[in-house]
Every structure is written in C-alpha cells, then in structure tokens.
Amino acid sequence: MSKIYEKAPAKINLVLDVLNKREDGFHEVEMVMTMVDLADRLEMEELPRDQIVLSSQAGFIPLDEKNLAFQAARLIKERYGVKRGVYIHLDKQIPVAAGLAGGSSDAAAALRGLNRLWNLNLSTEELETLGAELGSDIPFCIRGGTALARGRGEKLETISPPPQCWVILAKPPINVSTADVYGKFRVSDIPKHPSVADMMGALSRQSFHDMCASLGNVLESVTLNRYPEVKQIKDCMIKSGADGVLMSGSGPTVFGLVSKEVKVARVYNGLRGFCKEVYVARMLT
Numbered sequence: 194m195s196k197i198y199e200k201a202p203a204k205i206n207l208v209l210d211v212l213n214k215r216e217d218g219f220h221e222v223e224m225v226m227t228m229v230d231l232a233d234r235l236e237m238e239e240l241p242r243d244q245i246v247l248s249s250q251a252g253f254i255p256l257d258e259k260n261l262a263f264q265a266a267r268l269i270k271e272r273y274g275v276k277r278g279v280y281i282h283l284d285k286q287i288p289v290a291a292g293l294a295g296g297s298s299d300a301a302a303a304l305r306g307l308n309r310l311w312n313l314n315l316s317t318e319e320l321e322t323l324g325a326e327l328g329s330d331i332p333f334c335i336r337g338g339t340a341l342a343r344g345r346g347e348k349l350e351t352i353s354p355p356p357q358c359w360v361i362l363a364k365p366p367i368n369v370s371t372a373d374v375y376g377k378f379r380v381s382d383i384p385k386h387p388s389v390a391d392m393m394g395a396l397s398r399q400s401f402h403d404m405c406a407s408l409g410n411v412l413e414s415v416t417l418n419r420y421p422e423v424k425q426i427k428d429c430m431i432k433s434g435a436d437g438v439l440m441s442g443s444g445p446t447v448f449g450l451v452s453k454e455v456k457v458a459r460v461y462n463g464l465r466g467f468c469k470e471v472y473v474a475r476m477l478t
C-alpha cells in the first residue's frame with residue numbers, strides 16, 4: 194500500500210500584538226507569522242480496518258485523542274464520511290509546548306496528507322476552515338509561507354517572505370501553557386504595541402536590518418516576568434551578537450536572527466552553557 198509523507202515545520206511569530214479580549218474568551222490578535230526549517234515529519238498509510246492509529250518515536254507526547262494529529266484525522270474522517278482507517282507515524286523534532294506550534298503543524302500536515310490519501314479534493318481554504326475548529330494556529334500551518342494573521346489567528350493574508358537568514362532557537366526546560374499566558378495577559382499593561390505595518394514594510398523591502406528592528410511580542414510581558422530564564426536567554430543571545438531576538442508565541446522558546454554564517458557559532462556556543470535545547474534553522478522562504 195502506498196505511503197504519504199508530509200512535513201510539519203515550526204512557526205515563529207515575528208510580530209505578536211494583542212488588541213483586546215473578546216466575549217468568547219479568545220484574544221483579538223495581529224501577528225506576522227513565518228515558518229522555519231525545523232520540522233516534524235508525518236508518514237501516513239491506509240489501514241485495512243476503520244481505525245486511526247498513531248505512533249511516534251517521542252515518548253513525551255500523547256498518542257491518543259489528545260494528540261492534535263489524531264484529532265485532525267478524526268475530524269476530516271467524520272466530516273467527509275470516510276469509512277477507511279489510517280496509520281500515522283509522527284517523527285517529532287519540534288520541541289513540545291514551546292511556542293513553535295508543533296502540535297498545530299502536525300494537525301495541519303495530517304489534514305493535508307489525508308486530503309491526498311483519501312482523494313477528498315478539498316481546497317486549501319476548506320482545509321483551513323476545518324483546521325480552525327481544532328486550534329487558532331492551524332489555518333496558518335496549513336497555508337504555510339508568511340502571513341499576517343488576524344481574528345484569533347485564523348484570518349490570514351499571505352505577505353512577502355522574510356529575507357533569508359539564520360534562526361537560532363533556544364528552549365529552556367519549562368513547559369508553557371498558551372491558555373495560562375493569555376489568561377494572565379492584560380492589554381492595559383502594554384506600554385507600546387509593536388507595529389505590524391513596520392514589519393510588513395521591512396519584509397516587502399527585504400530589509401534584514403528593518404525586520405530585526407520591527408520584532409515585537411506583547412506576550413513577552415507575561416512569560417519573561419514569570420520565567421526569568423527566558424529573559425536570561427534573550428540577554429545572552431543579544432550579548433553574543435544576534436541581530437534580532439524575540440520570544441516566539443506564548444514562549445518559552447526564544448529565537449535569534451543572524452544574517453552572517455560566521456556569527457551563528459558564536460550565538461550557539463554562547464547559549465550552550467545554560468540551555469540544552471538549542472537548534473539552528475533557516476527561514477522557509
């Protein structure tokens with residue numbers, strides 16, 4: 194039986210602004226999101242029985258209905274009345290609960306893959322709408338590329354990709370819950386909102402310098418206060434020469450942007466002293 198493969202890349206938020214808290218409990222956001230080449234990989238194969246089976250080499254994620262890839266498979270199967278089974282193997286490379294949307298990207302890859310495996314012929318827009326039922330970041334993970342995200346994150350506009358550069362990612366050994374961070378966030382505590390317009394201008398001009406100058410994430414105010422080690426990592430990346438540094442999503446992963454390869458080793462080595470999980474990636478442009 195034929196196998197289908199899908200890559201599930203990690204996302205980073207170049208800008209994350211929160212406008213207000215909505216009646217439904219979600220926050221109205223404005224985000225500039227892009228993908229990096231640190232990725233999980235999904236292998237999907239038809240099962241002779243009507244069942245979803247998930248496996249992974251990673252011992253630290255759920256493999257039942259708590260897994261977002263499992264939920265994605267169940268949703269698309271039920272919605273389109275598919276009476277066939279699938280075996281999904283998830284090669285997990287993206288750190289978990291890190292602010293890199295690993296779970297969301299796995300769910301997106303499962304939707305894309307099963308659309309092909311089961312010949313459903315759904316458009317990207319239809320997959321995005323389906324994905325939004327499972328999580329705010331999933332529509333972006335389906336579309337990929339670089340996007341301005343609004344609403345709770347599901348309203349997308351594709352924009353110019355960032356100029357190519359190195360992305361050094363450091364994840365301290367703490368797990369951060371997105372719901373907790375949004376729960377503690379107060380719009381009134383933000384002294385200055387980052388500018389989405391400045392970032393979009395930087396990207397359309399392909400200006401690495403202006404992109405670094407326009408980075409901003411209002412959720413840092415919550416996570417950096419609560420976890421001083423995240424602030425330490427930021428300071429270390431700046432000191433060791435990264436050109437732009439920001440926490441991704443609700444954290445705790447911090448990414449540093451570097452334009453010249455010669456600087457990568459310096460930033461990487463600077464971090465290794467007090468952070469075990471450090472990754473070197475490239476922008477997916």
Ligand SMILES: C[C@@](CO)(OP(=O)(O)O)[C@H](O)COP(=O)(O)OP(=O)(O)OC[C@H]1O[C@@H](n2ccc(N)nc2=O)[C@H](O)[C@@H]1O
Pocket residue numbers: 206209218219220221222224291292293294297327328329330331344345346371372375376441442443444
């Ligand atoms: C912060 C961001 C930035 O990209 O990413 P992560 O740090 O999770 O990677 C996202 O907004 C996270 O999106 P995602 O992780 O899909 O969130 P969801 O599952 O939809 O929601 C988890 C919880 O976060 C809160 N939430 C999420 C999105 C939003 N716009 N407002 C919210 O208040 C809600 O309390 C919700 O119950």
Ligand SMILES: Nc1ncnc2c1ncn2[C@@H]1O[C@H](COP(=O)(O)OP(=O)(O)O)[C@@H](O)[C@H]1O
Pocket residue numbers: 254255259260261262288289290291292293294295296297299300369371442443444
């Ligand atoms: N496929 C998956 N990969 C990673 N975590 C998953 C997955 N499915 C469900 N989860 C659960 O979702 C939570 C958030 O995971 P993740 O998507 O990695 O975080 P974030 O949105 O912060 O990047 C974790 O607590 C994890 O147990």
